[in-house]
Amino acid sequence: MILVLVETADGAAAEVSLETLALARALAAEGGGVPVQAVVVGEVPDPAALAEELGEHGVAEVHQATGDGVAAFGGAAWAAAVQEAREATGSVVVTAAGSVRGNEVLAHLAARLQVPMAANVTAFSGLAPFVVTRQVVGGAALEEMRLDQRPAVFTVAGHAWQAAVAPTGPATWHTFAPDVAPADLVASVVSVAEKEPDTxxxxxxxxxxxxxxxxxxxxxxxxxxxxxxxxxxxxxxxxxxxxxxxxxxxxxxxxxxxxxxxxxxxxxxxxxxxxxxxxxxxxxxxxxxxxxxxxxxxxxxxxxxxxxxxxxxxxxxxxxxxxxxxxxxx
Incomplete structure (x- = not known):
């Protein structure tokens, strides 16, 4: 089972997450067609629409984490939610986009699971051993990294893969309230300020x-x-x-x-x-x-x-x- 943390913007999946799903599908095919599932943290305006969109990108099931503890972004709190989804699905691979949030959440997750994390992966080769290629030195060089421990945790470099549809029908939607400890809430977003338009x-x-x-x-x-x-x-x-x-x-x-x-x-x-x-x-x-x-x-x-x-x-x-x-x- 492969679990992908999907980020959303205005109720739709972020483009970098759709790119990550493309790599996840390729990895799933290499593993004999194992299911690809997604975890979404926080409120979603239209779950049915998002389920349909993710289904078009090969996601079989979506697990939405809700509740006060994850309503605002916090790396540790969101990692607790992803960990709970991973345990429920039995996923042997957990991945996310190599965005600011994706890298932070999966770094927390890897620490909780006591496994290594590979950031900004661009490709993979083989499953036994599982070897990934990732960007280092700000993308100026590439290195190969073996991920022997399970679950394998890594993020995918932006634009390393092209988002592409692979329709499977609307994904099945599940909702759960993760167990977030007080220590996980030490750092979280408390307000969002408007800024100049970003192009x-x-x-x-x-x-x-x-x-x-x-x-x-x-x-x-x-x-x-x-x-x-x-x-x-x-x-x-x-x-x-x-x-x-x-x-x-x-x-x-x-x-x-x-x-x-x-x-x-x-x-x-x-x-x-x-x-x-x-x-x-x-x-x-x-x-x-x-x-x-x-x-x-x-x-x-x-x-x-x-x-x-x-x-x-x-x-x-x-x-x-x-x-x-x-x-x-x-």
């Missing part, structure tokens, strides 16, 4: 990303970058130093402490390519780097590299794109 989701899902770093020279240097992104139907991404200097908002940051992107085309302009930034863009299918330094790490790793000043190269690209679209010299 990081659109950045992570963009097929084209045009990025810029310190080489932009300042806030005004992003005008041609944004124009190129618009012409290509993409999004703007930036390096950490840009947000640290206050030139652009944090939700545009690509890297270890920002968004991890997987576009068909990434155009980093004036970005040296430090390991922290590379961790966020290494999965790009094609990288066209623009930099005055031919030896910059980003230039040496890129699919294509243009040695030149981004303030000259990017406007030239914009002008050529506009000429080709309108037939008029810009």
């Amino acid at each position: 990081s989701d659109s950045l992570r899902s963009a097929r084209v990303v045009v990025g810029a770093g310190r080489g932009a020279g300042g806030p005004d240097g992003f005008a041609p970058v944004a124009e190129l992104a618009e012409l290509l139907g993409g999004a703007v991404g930036v390096s950490r130093v840009v947000t640290s200097l206050g030139w652009r908002p944090h939700h545009e940051q690509v890297g270890q402490t920002g968004s991890r992107i997987t576009p068909d085309l990434y155009v980093p302009c004036g970005i040296s390519g430090a390991i922290q930034h590379w961790a966020g863009c290494a999965s790009s299918k094609t990288i066209l780097a623009i930099n005055t330094d031919p030896d910059a790490p980003m230039m040496t790793k890129a699919t294509y590299a243009v040695v030149g000043d981004m303030h000259e190269v990017v406007p030239a690209i914009v002008a050529e794109l506009r000429r080709r679209r309108t037939g008029v010299e810009c």
Whole structure:
């Protein structure tokens, strides 16, 4: 039995959880077709709708944990709920998305069960022994890890697997009230504050990303970058130093402490390519780097590299794109 912690947003399964279910189904098939079940913690506006959605992604049964102890997010409390669901199902594998919540909950769960946890898994190979491949050093490297103890506990790196439907009909729904100890409630969310609109989701899902770093020279240097992104139907991404200097908002940051992107085309302009930034863009299918330094790490790793000043190269690209679209010299 495989148990997946499914996170929800506005009553629907989060995309990262649907990606995790794709890996879980592949693992279930490798094990001879064992069932995939899900655990959902907290209230759900429309259980029937969620049951139908999860059934479309191969989930046979859903176990919803309810009650005051898990109404607000708390890593230890949610781990207690997941542990109870695991014991009820007899699952030998427990997995979740490698999100902030997924990693925290499963880290607590692994500690409770006294088993190792592998974070940010991208693939698996074999069942005896069970070996997983996971991202380390912020995604800049991969390592193989054997999970010999049961249950095997791990999280799945975002975008490592593609969510895909595998209809089995609506999942059967069960509700239970987990036994949450006072010690599990020491840390939990007590309030949620509104913040500025976050477009990081659109950045992570963009097929084209045009990025810029310190080489932009300042806030005004992003005008041609944004124009190129618009012409290509993409999004703007930036390096950490840009947000640290206050030139652009944090939700545009690509890297270890920002968004991890997987576009068909990434155009980093004036970005040296430090390991922290590379961790966020290494999965790009094609990288066209623009930099005055031919030896910059980003230039040496890129699919294509243009040695030149981004303030000259990017406007030239914009002008050529506009000429080709309108037939008029810009």
